[in-house]
Amino acid sequence: MSSAWSWYVTVLSLANILACVWLIRWTAKKRPGEAAASDTTGHEWDGLKEYNNPMPRWWLGLFYITIVFALGYLLLYPGLGNFKGLLGWTQVGAYEAEVEAVERDVAPLFAKYAALPIPELAKDPAAMATGRRLFVTNCAVCHGADGHGSRGFPNLADTIWHWGGAPEQIEQTITQGRTGMMMAWGAALGEDGVKAVATYVRSLGGHAGDPAQVAAGQEKYQTFCIACHGPAGKGNPMLGAPDLTDDYWLYGGSEQIIQTSIRDGRQGVMPAQKDLLGAERIHVLAAYVYGLSHEQP
Ligand code: HEC
Ligand code: HEC
Incomplete structure (x- = not known):
């Protein structure tokens, strides 16, 4: 914050x-x-007159004390942000000292958690309570408080994964972030091609379509799509390319929306948390996310 404030x-x-x-x-x-000459101010209410007396000295004295206190306080704790007082106290410094004290308190706990493998950790109720708090603070904006996600933000509580659901894969997703790169195919396929390939993609998920369209779409699919989604449409977790056969859709499964996904492409971004949260908190979060789809008895 600038010192101008x-x-x-x-x-x-x-x-x-x-x-x-x-x-x-x-x-x-x-x-x-005028009033100086007389004993009263000249104000009168129903016969009650106001005397022209100064405030009692002891009472004024108390006010002067508060003023001295205010000046002293202003010199010692002057302002916002990094604005230094006579003692060298700053708001930022005070905040940092507090954070450091909390870090010192929780460090042994996180160190203990860091040593446990993720599936083990997911069985520890205290660790999961911590994980839940971290999740609500850092992840719920996008994935929902219960991790069920919404359009464009994957459900983390199911068993369908774009980037893989193994403990290490989840941990890497959170640490490094992920960017799904599905380019726009509208120009390459043309509008008819987009419709045909969308019909074929929907047929993979069990929605029957016009057989001629499906056949035409399959041909295009084999040319343009298998590199990422695989010959059978099973996807590729290395690229975050979704399985197109499971009838789970990150962006929606209607004909219209699938056509849009194909025509305009999709680039979902999961932001990297490495610098925000650090490895130990991410480890606990990974266990929490892992636990969402692995019910503990
Ligand atoms: C700004 C929104 C945002 C925030 C905050 C966010 N995520 Fe994500 N996350 C996404 C998006 C979008 C994707 C999907 C990326 C893609 O399209 O492949 C994703 C993907 C994931 C995946 C991979 C899911 C899969 O199917 O493989 C995991 C795991 C995940 N997030 C966990 C977390 C955790 C844990 C946090 C909190 C530390 C978090 N995310 C915070 C937006 C967010
Ligand atoms: C370079 C790799 C790549 C190619 C080639 C590719 N895709 Fe994708 N596709 C992806 C990725 C990655 C995503 C996930 C995007 C995201 O998470 O935001 C995706 C997402 C999709 C989706 C949305 C899925 C959902 O859950 O909503 C559809 C539909 C789709 N692709 C169809 C196709 C079709 C049809 C083709 C061929 C014309 C194709 N893709 C070619 C990588 C690719």
Whole structure:
């Protein structure tokens, strides 16, 4: 955060403190003018008159103490972000010290978890409670609080994997991130080709279509698609190319949507978590994700 904001807050605070000083000094004296000559201010309510007395000194004294305190506080804890006080205290520094203290507390726990293989760890209720908290904080925005995903964001609680569901594969997905690269085929196939190949792809998942279309689509499929999705449409976890025969669709399985997937391509991005979370937390998360599709007795 730029120090301009800290200056802004500091100047505003100082102006307020000075205004208080002025106000207190003003109330410390008898009111001047006409009223100065008499004992009352001239204000009167139903026979009650307001005396023209200054505030009691002990009471003003308390105000002065709060002002001295405010000035002292401003000098010691001046502002936002990295703005330093007389003690060298900063908000950022205080935050970092707190994070460090928490890290010190949890480090032995994560070190213990790091030594356990993922399937073992998935059976440890305490580790899974930690995993769940990490998941809700870091992953739920995209994959849902229960890991069931939504269109474009894969369900992690089922047994269908684009990038593989083995413990090491899950851990690598989270650590390195993944980008599904399915280019647009509209230009290469033409609109008729897109429709035919979509009909063929749907037939792989058990949705019967016009046999002539299916045959034409299959021919195109063999030319353009097998490199990634395989000759039988079973996919390839090395490329994140989905199995097209399981009737599970990341982007939707209607004719229209499959045509769109083929015509325009798809590039789903799973962001790498390595630098955000570190290896030990990722290990616990991988176990949590693994556990979602491997019910523990
Ligand atoms: C910004 C959204 C986003 C966030 C945050 C996110 N993911 Fe993902 N994740 C995705 C997308 C999109 C994919 C699918 C990538 C693709 O199309 O291949 C994915 C894929 C995955 C996969 C692979 C699924 C498969 O079928 O192989 C796993 C495992 C996964 N994410 C776990 C996590 C975990 C654990 C976290 C939290 C640390 C997380 N993700 C955070 C968007 C996200
Ligand atoms: C270079 C490899 C590659 C080629 C070639 C390729 N695909 Fe894909 N395809 C992918 C990947 C990777 C994804 C997943 C994209 C993502 O996760 O965002 C995908 C996704 C899809 C989907 C969406 C699946 C879903 O779950 O919603 C369809 C449909 C599809 N491809 C059909 C085809 C067809 C038909 C062809 C041939 C015309 C083809 N693909 C060629 C890699 C490829």
